[in-house]
Every structure is written in C-alpha cells, then in structure tokens.
Amino acid sequence: xxxNNVQIFDTTLRDGEQVPGCKLNTxxxxxxxxxxxxxxxxxxxxxxxxxxxxxxxxxEEISKxxxxxxxxxxxxxxxxxxxxxxxxxxxxxxxxxxTGIGTSASHIKYKFNSNQGAILERAFEAVKxxxxxxxxxxxxAEDAGRTDNEFLARVCEMAIKAGATVLNIPDTxxxxxxxxxxxxxxxxxxxxxxxxxAILSCHCHNDLGLATANSIEGVINGARQIECTINGIGxxxxxxxxEEVVMVLKQHPYLxxxxxxxxxxxxxxxxxxxxxxxxxxxxxxxIVGANAFAHSSGIHQDGVIKNRATYxxxxxxxxxxxxxxxxxxxxxxxxxxxxxxxxxxxxxxKLQLDDVYANFLDFADxxxxxxxxxxxxxxxxxxxxxxxxxx
Ligand code: KIV
Ligand code: ZN
Numbered sequence: 505x506x507x508n509n510v511q512i513f514d515t516t517l518r519d520g521e522q523v524p525g526c527k528l529n530t531x532x533x534x535x536x537x538x539x540x541x542x543x544x545x546x547x548x549x550x551x552x553x554x555x556x557x558x559x560x561x562x563x564e565e566i567s568k569x570x571x572x573x574x575x576x577x578x579x580x581x582x583x584x585x586x587x588x589x590x591x592x593x594x595x596x597x598x599x600x601x602x603t604g605i606g607t608s609a610s611h612i613k614y615k616f617n618s619n620q621g622a623i624l625e626r627a628f629e630a631v632k633x634x635x636x637x638x639x640x641x642x643x644x645a646e647d648a649g650r651t652d653n654e655f656l657a658r659v660c661e662m663a664i665k666a667g668a669t670v671l672n673i674p675d676t677x678x679x680x681x682x683x684x685x686x687x688x689x690x691x692x693x694x695x696x697x698x699x700x701x702a703i704l705s706c707h708c709h710n711d712l713g714l715a716t717a718n719s720i721e722g723v724i725n726g727a728r729q730i731e732c733t734i735n736g737i738g739x740x741x742x743x744x745x746x747e748e749v750v751m752v753l754k755q756h757p758y759l760x761x762x763x764x765x766x767x768x769x770x771x772x773x774x775x776x777x778x779x780x781x782x783x784x785x786x787x788x789x790x791i792v793g794a795n796a797f798a799h800s801s802g803i804h805q806d807g808v809i810k811n812r813a814t815y816x817x818x819x820x821x822x823x824x825x826x827x828x829x830x831x832x833x834x835x836x837x838x839x840x841x842x843x844x845x846x847x848x849x850x851x852x853x854k855l856q857l858d859d860v861y862a863n864f865l866d867f868a869d870x871x872x873x874x875x876x877x878x879x880x881x882x883x884x885x886x887x888x889x890x891x892x893x894x895x
C-alpha cells in the first residue's frame with residue numbers, strides 16, 4: 505500500500521445492517537460480499553459474530569467465499585466476543601478482529617460505571633487477546649468524536665503497545681465539525697507514541713449530515729482508512745457513504761489520495777443493496793440517486809446538450825450510470841424538446857419546433873414529466889405534424 509492509498513473498509517453488512525427492519529439473511533449477505541470484493545474494497549466488515557447464531561454463520565460463510573479481501577468481525581472488549589469472532593473468521597484468508605471500547609466521559613461513566621485507568625487496561629487486554637488469534641487487529645475507541653484528545657492519545661498508545669495495526673477513531677454520534685475531526689486526527693498523528701506502527705481510520709456517522717466531510721478531513725490530516733457503507737445506510741442518520749468519499753477523492757486528484765475502488769461498479773452495487781434491504785435511496789442522493797445525472801431546467805439542459813461538462817462534474821459512465829438524462833417538464837426549453845424528439849425519431853426544423861413546443865407546454869402543465877410516448881402524442885397533435893411526417 506502506498507502512502508497515498510486510502511483503504512476502504514466497508515461496513516454495510518455490520519453497521520449498515522443495523523437499520524431497523526432491514527436484516528439480511530446469509531444468502532443475501534454472500535451476494536453483497538461478493539460484489540463488494542468485485543468493487544475493490546480493502547476490508548469487508550461481515551458482522552458481529554457473538555450477536556446471534558445467524559451473524560456468526562454469515563461471517564463464517566463470507567470468510568469461506570472471499571478470496572482477496574480482508575474479512576473482519578466486530579467484538580466488544582470482552583474475551584468471549586473475541587473468541588467467537590476468531591472462530592467465525594477461521595476460514596478467512598485475511599482475517600481481522602475489530603475490538604474496542606467506549607472512551608468518552610459519558611460512555612465511561614454511564615455505560616461502564618468505570619474510570620479512565622480501567623478503560624486503558626481493558627483496551628490493552630482486548631487487543632492482546634485478539635492478537636493471540638490473528639495478526640491483524642483493529643481497535644476502536646467508541647465515541648472518540650467526543651473523547652478528550654489527550655486521553656484518546658493514551659488509549660491509542662495502549663492499543664498500539666498491545667499490537668493493534670489499525671486505530672479506528674469513530675465519531676459515533678456524528679457530532680464533530682469537519683475542522684474538529686480533522687484536528688483530532690492531526691493531534692493523534694503528532695502525539696501518539698508509536699503511531700507509525702498503525703494506521704488511523706475514520707468512522708463517521710451522519711447525524712448532522714457531516715459524515716462525508718468529516719471522513720475527507722480525516723484523510724487530509726493523515727488517516728489512511730475510511731469506514732463506510734453503500735448508500736450511507738446505517739442506524740439513525742446512517743454512516744459515511746462509500747460512493748461519496750470515493751468520488752470526492754477521485755474528482756480532486758490534487759489531494760493526491762486514491763482508493764482501489766472500481767468506480768463503474770458503484771451504481772450496480774447501490775441498486776443491489778437498496779433492493780436487498782428494501783431501502784430506496786432518495787432521488788437527489790449524491791452519485792447514485794435517480795436524479796444525480798438528470799437535468800430538468802431549460803438553462804441546464806441547453807448547457808448539457810451543448811457540452812456535458814457545463815453542469816456535470818462526473819461522467820455518469822464513471823460510476824456505472826449509462827447516460828445523463830434530459831427530463832422533460834414544464835421548466836424545460838426548446839433545446840431539450842428537440843433533443844428528446846430526435847431520440848425518438850423526429851428531426852424538427854426551427855419553425856416546427858416553435859409549434860410543437862407550444863403544444864408541449866400545454867401537455868407539460870398537466871403532467872409532472874413527459875415521457876417518450878407523450879412526445880409522439882405531442883407531435884402527432886401539433887399543427888405541423890403533416891409537414892414533419894412528409895419531410
Ligand atoms: O460507531 C461506532 O462507534 C461503531 C464502533 C462499534 C466501531 O460502529
Ligand atoms: Zn458506527
């Protein structure tokens with residue numbers, strides 16, 4: 505891995521699957537895991553093996569199926585969780601145990617009724633125990649986003665001392681501002697002894713709609729892994745959307761950060777996950793929403809027809825979308841109507857277009873969107889129809 509490579513850790517099958525009512529069965533998980541491997545993710549977090557026999561089985565089956573990608577299982581800092589995860593991962597070519605504990609003042613007080621010293625000890629013991637099963641151990645400091653940086657640095661040092669290879673810094677509640685999250689990563693890079701032995705990982709939730717921005721700030725400040733889900737699914741407001749962070753890095757090459765993702769697979773896997781889980785993505789969702797490459801206002805349509813780059817920063821084919829859509833509504837202009845009419849077989853002169861356009865506006869005021877069938881009807885009922893068909 506080069507210094508500029510950002511590892512993509514996909515947690516669609518673990519954190520993403522925590523969406524209420526969207527549980528996947530093992531068969532569905534295997535189909536998604538295979539497509540994640542084809543997409544080029546570096547790590548698949550396959551589940552939380554101790555949580556249920558079903559999750560254990562899914563992690564075990566995914567471990568058998570996946571050939572080149574690291575397969576990861578989540579645990580708490582609890583011996584039995586770690587033992588069970590190691591058992592579920594035993595067939596994986598590249599197994600990783602992801603263990604950790606809450607580190608913020610509120611987690612220490614209310615979840616554990618404990619103190620910082622005891623948390624440091626549990627972090628150390630958990631990583632050490634996980635290391636007795638696998639070489640690759642990732643440690644998470646839950647609620648790191650609200651954890652005091654000085655204490656967080658001490659927790660990270662403990663985890664490194666016990667052998668952690670990756671340090672996950674979750675903004676569990678999606679609270680941080682991008683500048684704050686970036687500064688946290690920078691602080692850890694500069695103040696944790698032994699930090700060169702591990703990579704820092706961003707795990708940002710989207711409660712304030714900042715998950716993508718926070719993850720990008722994280723990697724700009726030295727993190728080299730992003731934890732994310734397809735379509736940004738996850739409990740509450742979800743996780744960082746994989747397709748967003750990958751395309752931000754791709755569209756800004758001067759950041760000099762790249763990933764191993766084959767971006768033309770993005771749209772297909774987005775559809776697969778939304779259909780398998782029964783969660784439909786909002787039409788205006790960045791990169792994969794139905795309207796992400798659709799143009800509806802006259803000014804935009806005219807620009808895109810002349811040159812796609814006037815209103816599009818991404819070539820749709822780059823993310824697996826066949827082409828941009830020129831959507832006909834009452835806000836569309838003559839250029840869009842001429843373009844769509846040509847696509848269904850009518851080459852209109854300027855005068856013919858004026859007449860057909862007047863007819864089109866009457867139709868479009870009655871209907872939200874004009875489809876190809878409507879275009880035939882609009883042309884057939886226009887005054888100039890005879891000229892058009894005899895031309
Ligand atoms: O959001 C979080 O803190 C998590 C950890 C369990 C990694 O998902
Ligand atoms: Zn999470």
